[in-house]
Amino acid sequence: MIKSMTGFGKSILQLPTKKITIEVKSLNSKNLDLNARIPSQYREKELKMRNTIAKSLVRGKVDFGLYVEITAEETSTKINEAVVKDYIKQLEAIHTNGDALEFVKMAVRMPDALKTVREEINEKEFQAIESSLQDALNAIEKYRIDEGEALEKDFVLRVKNIGELLEKVIEMDPERIEGVRERLHKAVSDLKEDVDQNRFEQELIYYLEKFDITEEKVRLANHLEYFTSTLNSSDSNGKKLGFISQEIGREINTIGSKSNYAPMQQLVVQMKDELEKIKEQLLNVL
Known part of the structure; x- marks a missing residue:
């Protein structure tokens, strides 16, 4: 919760x-x-x-x-009689022919004319x-x-969307790897030179390993599951969810950088968009 x-x-x-x-x-x-x-x-x-x-x-x-x-x-603010009388006396000394009512009006506006009785x-x-x-x-x-329940529904939806996009990435991965093989074969054939087939296979394996995203796919799936389980825990873990979302973003970015395949990179962009919406809402989670 x-x-x-x-x-x-x-x-x-x-x-x-x-x-x-x-x-x-x-x-x-x-x-x-x-x-x-x-x-x-x-x-x-x-x-x-x-x-x-x-x-x-x-x-x-x-x-x-x-x-x-x-x-x-009754009010807690009282007229400070002694102070007001002293002000009136001073005013009368300055202006002997003044109106007494006007002196009173002036005196009550002077500093300390009112005092508040502290309760x-x-x-x-x-x-x-x-x-x-x-x-x-x-x-x-x-x-x-109540606000948290609304946020939780949105998080569940966003995580579900990322999970579905990850499934599409997994389905697309064999096609991507085959594309990498074909591009390397074509590049070699364009050289129109004989190459050592064993050496070529070694280089091919090297590049395929370089573009391999198996670990990233597994870790991303684990992070999504961990996010969901944390979401369902008894405590509100806004900071923890923030840390998990950072790890999710790291795996998505790595998949994008390794994919080297336009259709997969489009899926990565969609995953980033869903994750960004999660991060914005996480700022409001306790």
Whole structure:
């Protein structure tokens, strides 16, 4: 079973005085790249929440947001009376005939005129936040699994296509080898000279071995089977599948370079096209 690195999860927690919304979004990345956006009063719990997210998501470019909306009638932002009164006093000293209401409007816009009362996080509230965070992570996990199922279907199709093209290569190989023999015979006959038949047979064997792709065909078939078995394993092995796809590409390239036969090289191009589509999608696999 494979999972996609792409996903989105959201949960909403309603507390007596506030509503907390948690959002987690992930995209593909080689490693875990976690960006957290949370209010300052929850900073002391940031590391613990980061560890929870990292343990669950493992890999990907992750954006984590915790948003707080105050629903109670009271606000945590208060007017700093002492500071505002001092500002008004200074303004009156500068302009004795000024309007008192205008002085107040000016004073509340001055630095430190407003103060925010920092709330302490109680453990009961944070336990509720942790539970809500886990709900968001469960949602993103389901999203990743669903995306992974779609990717798996595409991989199965691409591997099947490469396997079918390999079968055509295997069927075509005797014809290719015979073509190589005929070209060498024709080249020798065009020289219109007598040649040592034994030496010619030795050279023929040498060139046939040079163009032989038996090992490559076997290894490619094994790699395709290994890719499929890894795809069906219980874990999501994006990196491992990437390594196997590199080996598949190596065998396909070798077959292409050794084939020296246009119809077979056309099949190789088709195999490369299917493999390239696999590699593009593997970037999204966890």
